[in-house]
Amino acid sequence: MTEDKSRSPLLELHEVDTYYGVVQVHFAVSLHVQKGEIVCLLGGNASGKSTTMKIILGLVKPRAGLVRFKGQNIVGLPTPKIIRLGIGSVPEARRIFGNMTVRENLLMGAYHRSDKPAITEDYERILGLFPRLRERLTQRGGVLSGGEQQMLAIGRALMGRPQLICMDEPTMGLSPAFVDNVLELIQTINAQGTAIFMVEQNANLALQIAHRGYVLQNGHIVLQGAARDLLDSREVQDAYLGGSSGAAVIKS
Numbered sequence: 427m428t429e430d431k432s433r434s435p436l437l438e439l440h441e442v443d444t445y446y447g448v449v450q451v452h453f454a455v456s457l458h459v460q461k462g463e464i465v466c467l468l469g470g471n472a473s474g475k476s477t478t479m480k481i482i483l484g485l486v487k488p489r490a491g492l493v494r495f496k497g498q499n500i501v502g503l504p505t506p507k508i509i510r511l512g513i514g515s516v517p518e519a520r521r522i523f524g525n526m527t528v529r530e531n532l533l534m535g536a537y538h539r540s541d542k543p544a545i546t547e548d549y550e551r552i553l554g555l556f557p558r559l560r561e562r563l564t565q566r567g568g569v570l571s572g573g574e575q576q577m578l579a580i581g582r583a584l585m586g587r588p589q590l591i592c593m594d595e596p597t598m599g600l601s602p603a604f605v606d607n608v609l610e611l612i613q614t615i616n617a618q619g620t621a622i623f624m625v626e627q628n629a630n631l632a633l634q635i636a637h638r639g640y641v642l643q644n645g646h647i648v649l650q651g652a653a654r655d656l657l658d659s660r661e662v663q664d665a666y667l668g669g670s671s672g673a674a675v676i677k678s
C-alpha cells in the first residue's frame with residue numbers, strides 16, 4: 427500500500443494482548459486508523475471485535491501492548507478522559523437512553539463540552555444530517571425504530587465533536603433501507619472530516635464504504651489491506667463473503 431510513513435496514525439493499536447480472566451481474546455493485535463479514513467474490522471462471532479472497541483474506549487484494559495491516540499498512550503485512562511481526547515462511540519446495540527427525549531439524548535453527547543456556541547452549531551448541523559430526528563426531538567428515545575435509534579446513537583457521538591468515531595456493528599438488525607441510510611451517513615460524516623473505525627460482521631457492506639479493512643479471527647489479525655483488495659480477494663470471498671452470493675455474513 428502507498429502509505430506515507432511520516433504521517434503518524436490518529437489511532438494505533440500495537441501488539442495488544444487482551445484477556446478475560448485466563449482466557450486470551452487478542453493475540454498481538456496491531457491496527458491503525460489514519461486521519462480521514464474509514465477502517466473496518468471484520469470477523470465472525472466471538473472473534474474479539476467488540477473487545478477491540480472496548481480496549482480503545484478504555485472499558486477493557488489490555489494485558490500487553492500499546493493503544494495510542496494522536497500519539498498519546500491511552501491505556502489506563504478512564505473512558506470519559508478518552509472521550510474528551512476526541513474519540514466518539516456508537517456502542518453495540520446502540521445503548522441510547524430510552525427514557526430521555528431525542529433532544530436530551532443528543533445533548534448528552536456533549537456533556538463534557540462547555541463551548542456552548544459550538545455545541546449549538548453542532549446540534550443544528552447534526553439535525554441537518556438527520557431530518558428524522560428533528561421531527562422527533564421531543565419523543566422518548568425508546569419509542570424510535572431501530573434505524574432511528576442507530577441514527578440517534580450516531581448523532582449523539584457526533585455531539586462530542588470527535589476526531590474518530592468507533593462504531594460497533596452499526597448496521598446490525600436494521601432493515602435494508604436503513605442499512606443504506608446508515609452507510610451513506612457514515613460516508614457523509616467521514617467526508618466532513620471524522621475518521622471512522624467500524625466493527626462489522628457484514629463484510630460486504632463494510633468494505634463498500636471503507637478505505638481499508640482488517641480481518642480478525644479468534645483474536646488474530648489474519649488479513650488486512652485496502653477495502654477493494656479485500657473485496658476482490660479470493661480468500662475473503664470464500665471465507666467471509668460466501669462466494670459470489672450477496673449473503674455477506676462472516677462465518678466463524
Ligand SMILES: Nc1ncnc2c1ncn2[C@@H]1O[C@H](COP(=O)(O)OP(=O)(O)O)[C@@H](O)[C@H]1O
Nearest residue numbers: 446447451469470471472473474475476477478
Ligand atoms: N466481559 C467478558 N467476560 C468474559 N468473556 C468475555 C467478555 N466479553 C466477551 N467475552 C468473550 O470474549 C470473546 C470475544 O468477544 P467479543 O469481543 O464480544 O467478540 P465479537 O464482538 O467479535 O463477537 C468471546 O469468546 C466472548 O465470549
Ligand SMILES: [Mg+2]
Nearest residue numbers: 475476477518
Ligand atoms: Mg461484538
